[in-house]
Amino acid sequence: MASPRIQRWAVTLCGYEYSIVYKAGKDHQNADGLSRLPVAETGVETPAEEERVLLLEENGVPLVKADQVRKWTDKDTVLARVREFVLRGWPKRVEKSVFGAYVKRKEELSVEAGCVLWGARVVIPPPGRTDLLKHLHTTHPGIIRMKGLARSYMWWPKMDADIEAMVKTCTMCQENRNSPQCAPLHPWEVPNLPWRRLHIDYAGPWMGKMFLILVDAYSKWIEAYPLSKSTSAVTIQCLRQSFSQHGIPEMVVSDNGTSFTSMEFQEFMARNGIKHVTTAPYHAASNGLAERAVQTFKGLIKKSSGDSIEVKMARALFSYRITPQSTTGKSPAELLCGRKLRSTLDLIHPDFKGQVQEKQVKQKLYHDQHAKERHLREDVSPWHVDHDKVFASPAFLAPGL
Template identity: 40%
Template sequence: MEIKNTLSKSPVLAHYNAKLPLVLSVDSSAYGLGAVLPHKYNDGSERPISCASRTLNEAERNYSQIDKEALAIVFGVTKHHQYIYGRRFIIRSDHRALSYIFGKNKGIPQTAASRLQRYAVRLAAYNFDIEFVPSNKNCVADALSRLPLEYTKQVYEQDCYSYLNFVEDKLPVTFNQIKKNTRTDTQLNRIIGFVKFGWPDSLQIVNDKIYFSKKDSLFLEHGCLVWGYRVVIPSSLRATVLNELHSGHIGVVKMKQLARNYLWWEGLDADIERVCRDCSACASQRDQPPPAPLHSWAWPTEPWERLNIDFLGPFRNKYYLVIIDAHSKWLEVDNVSSTSAAAVIHSLRKIFARFGLPKSIVRPVRMDLHFHPQNI
């Protein structure tokens, strides 16, 4: 009470002056929001015009840290609307990512969470610059966020829901089903504990590390885990969701594009590819692979360099070994008693005795001959 009385009296508190620049400092803790609006004087000093704080409600406490910091900006701007609307001012936040997301140079990214997009639309009515300041230079707003006023339900409950109600129309399962199955999912229960009570410096379980990399964008809504603007589906409901995605036998690319608009889980892309690959209806309509190109043998530079051999028969109960020189097209035909390796070797010995040894012999794959001309 003594601090409150000091802040509300001179020389701490100053009167509003339309000719002096305004700076809105905001901050969020795990359970509260704080905002202070000071005038900036020519000598560099600052005196507050108004201070405000409030406690986060049950749903807001489940927000990710970036959403809490963004909510602090919206709270500070809304609370001091009468001072800042229609004139340029500066917003100070100790969350560096928001200086890029709400900054004028880059703007709100298309892949940002829907809650951040709604905040950006609300802030679009104001003319401001946003700058990052270290936490040790944002002490007043930080103190107010850690000693907030009691939460009043009728004023600040407007942004707690809405997103899951929208997504529910696009999914084959309701958010109540997702909430129920999330409670029985061991991994998601562990991640929810981290979201509620804080993340450790490192994770020992390998499968949890992908969630650790997304920790700034994970939050709880209606008991469901949400990453950015996509609902995290528990393992027991993934088959149902995949069947719905593939109900029209759409391809892999369209399934991934549709899924990325509403939902996510670890290995989603691989599961979509597996469903499309195992679908018999899709396989029957899939294009056949292109035929393999024909292999052309290099033209031999001299006679008896490469020989092509094969069997002819049975013709009138006899077999013939046919030998063709690839260079001169010289033909040699020898009657053999059988197609055994011993009979072929005996025939080739006679032919090689007349013409010499070739450099290579080309035979059909079906001939089970394991020899080299040098061994004949």
């Protein structure tokens, strides 16, 4: 039995993918002389290992990983044979009651790293099915959403029936059957509204700064904060600022960086009713969205002009936010704010709407002046002021705008 400490590390490391390459001792040439010289004792004690909050296993269901799927496939008499058939060709006759579901799909089956795939979906051997059903069911998404989620990742014969059976026997799902929109977002789902799920990550240091990067899973809107340190307190301060502008998200996804796993950060999430997910189950590249946002941001900043980081950032982010995404055809601003942000590019368009509006304003002004004159002549008191109208006018509420 491994010690709790080793287990903790094992689970923390689960969030990463490794490619380990053997290198013989004689080939190690990257250490220079200085790195081998002993350093004088400083008397500073190595700080105790920080307690990590293992949200990875928050629902207590073990993670299912590709390597495990391969091992189960090796041991499963049916699936191991299916894998053989896929690799070496299907026999003329197979037992329909056993292989029927696979034969139907044989043109679309493939093998990757020892796992059988149907299209992009991993065929799950029986020992993994229960745990994956539990993962899919984490937020009680209901039959339809649970099937939708499952279909983008996995398959096994009669998977849909298994999902239906699970939901039908779940009291919570049955009680909330008529209000599926209340079911919270599952970590694997693509949100259908902006600013519901945010991915965050630290990047840098570049130009002497660390950058906290936030990306909205729906609109791909990116926010970035240049910081001199990446503590939990600073992270919270930045998130608070973003939340004050766009609202509080349902879910925040981050890696296991200490600024995200501290008690302080967890409390901030809990106080705001935000579900904090540190690594999505099953897919190791779960925070890929944040990693891509970091790369995008890095690329933009490099190309951006300006004397200070702030100016560079503002220019880079503005141009990114108004540029339509190839996948959606819409800009992050359109998806998040529901409108196109006006930019200097708008100047090239002949603004017919603006001209018409200008004309209408002039007409109204002329009309009102004349109407007022008539009104004043009829009124008993020439000093009557309609306070409601004056105080409600935008000019009064927002002087200077």
